[in-house]
Amino acid sequence: MSKRVFYILGLLLILGALLAACGGQNSSNAQPVKTVVVTVEAKGNAASGQGATLKAVKDRGYLVCGVNAQLPGFGYVDKEGNYKGFDVDYCHAVAAAIFGDPSKVEFRPLTAKERFTALQTGEIDVLIRNTTWTLTRDTELGTNFAPTTFYDGQGIMVRKDSGIKKLEDLDGAKICVATGTTTELNLADQMSARGIKYTPVVFETADQVFGAYEEGRCDAVTSDKSALVSRRVTLKNPANHIILDATLSKEPLGPLVRQGDDQWFDIIKWVVFATFTGEEMGINSKNVDKIKAETKDPNVRKFLGLEGEMGQKLGLSDDWAYNIIKYVGNYAEIYDRNLGPNTPFNLPRGLNASWKDGGLLYAPPIR
Numbered sequence: 153m154s155k156r157v158f159y160i161l162g163l164l165l166i167l168g169a170l171l172a173a174c175g176g177q178n179s180s181n182a183q184p185v186k187t188v189v190v191t192v193e194a195k196g197n198a199a200s201g202q203g204a205t206l207k208a209v210k211d212r213g214y215l216v217c218g219v220n221a222q223l224p225g226f227g228y229v230d231k232e233g234n235y236k237g238f239d240v241d242y243c244h245a246v247a248a249a250i251f252g253d254p255s256k257v258e259f260r261p262l263t264a265k266e267r268f269t270a271l272q273t274g275e276i277d278v279l280i281r282n283t284t285w286t287l288t289r290d291t292e293l294g295t296n297f298a299p300t301t302f303y304d305g306q307g308i309m310v311r312k313d314s315g316i317k318k319l320e321d322l323d324g325a326k327i328c329v330a331t332g333t334t335t336e337l338n339l340a341d342q343m344s345a346r347g348i349k350y351t352p353v354v355f356e357t358a359d360q361v362f363g364a365y366e367e368g369r370c371d372a373v374t375s376d377k378s379a380l381v382s383r384r385v386t387l388k389n390p391a392n393h394i395i396l397d398a399t400l401s402k403e404p405l406g407p408l409v410r411q412g413d414d415q416w417f418d419i420i421k422w423v424v425f426a427t428f429t430g431e432e433m434g435i436n437s438k439n440v441d442k443i444k445a446e447t448k449d450p451n452v453r454k455f456l457g458l459e460g461e462m463g464q465k466l467g468l469s470d471d472w473a474y475n476i477i478k479y480v481g482n483y484a485e486i487y488d489r490n491l492g493p494n495t496p497f498n499l500p501r502g503l504n505a506s507w508k509d510g511g512l513l514y515a516p517p518i519r
């Protein structure tokens with residue numbers, strides 16, 4: 153267990169003892185509330201405590217962002233050796249908000265199994281790697297989830313000629329799955345709920361999982377539907393594989409930070425909201441300069457840093473959101489660039505549409 157988790161458990165125990173001693177909130181002999189100061193030691197690059205992460209990032213001169221390196225469209229390394237993808241662009245957006253320069257990022261490739269430890273120990277400042285928000289991860293890992301950037305669900309891919317059409321057809325099947333994922337747990341739950349017997353064939357990385365499936369060592373492969381669509385293009389004959397209609401779970405994917413630095417948590421949350429807001433307001437990387445020069449709309453002026461000092465409230469400069477939109481784009485641009493009709497994935501927006509178009513993306517007001 154990491155030192156951080158240890159300290160957090162310690163804090164909970166002390167708070168629990170205090171509450172017990174005070175007999176709860178309404179007790180007549182309640183004691184004055186004591187402040188418990190817990191020192192959290194973080195190793196590696198990062199710092200901890202209120203405001204410490206932003207300071208560490210600024211002093212270092214770049215953000216350290218934990219990403220996937222094996223998921224085309226989301227987090228991968230292109231032929232020139234550059235990290236690309238939807239999640240990777242969110243790392244660039246954080247860098248743009250802090251430095252006014254999207255390139256000030258160092259990427260750390262992480263497997264599903266490694267990712268939480270890398271965040272807990274301070275090896276990375278933020279994890280943006282197709283990670284599902286769950287209650288257990290929110291409460292037991294010392295991490296906080298920023299708003300969901302991609303609403304997903306778990307799916308199953310099979311060979312077209314296998315005759316498998318629905319979950320029940322997988323009785324007795326071997327199913328390839330990555331360890332340390334919600335995928336592994338959901339599969340077990342869903343199959344046991346339906347009384348379907350199967351053999352999980354477990355690997356650590358996506359390359360191993362999909363490599364084994366391609367070699368025919370499994371009858372099916374399961375992952376987030378986005379990951380299936382992503383990895384299908386890496387198979388020899390993508391058209392020979394189909395994704396079943398069944399959705400086994402909800403997989404809200406988004407960035408996460410360490411607990412203990414609310415300023416940093418706020419920054420990551422509002423970077424995500426800024427990308428939603430840009431789309432809501434019809435402001436994108438192409439028209440942002442013109443709009444900034446001409447607008448009289450107070451909401452747009454606050455968003456673009458012309459009034460209201462919104463950035464300073466986050467510890468950033470007031471053009472933080474302008475820089476995100478200018479250098480990385482609004483949500484629609486980020487989505488289309490990585491997953492849209494001009495990419496091999498051509499993923500419909502679905503739940504990932506703005507609330508204005510009937511989707512789930514909704515940003516609180518910037519005011």
Ligand SMILES: N[C@@H](CCC(=O)N[C@@H](CS)C(=O)NCC(=O)O)C(=O)O
Nearest residue numbers: 263264282283284330333334357358
């Ligand atoms: N969203 C799920 C699954 C995430 C996940 O890591 N999926 C696998 C799909 S095979 C993956 O991306 N593996 C890549 C790797 O670990 O290198 C979670 O948060 O647990």
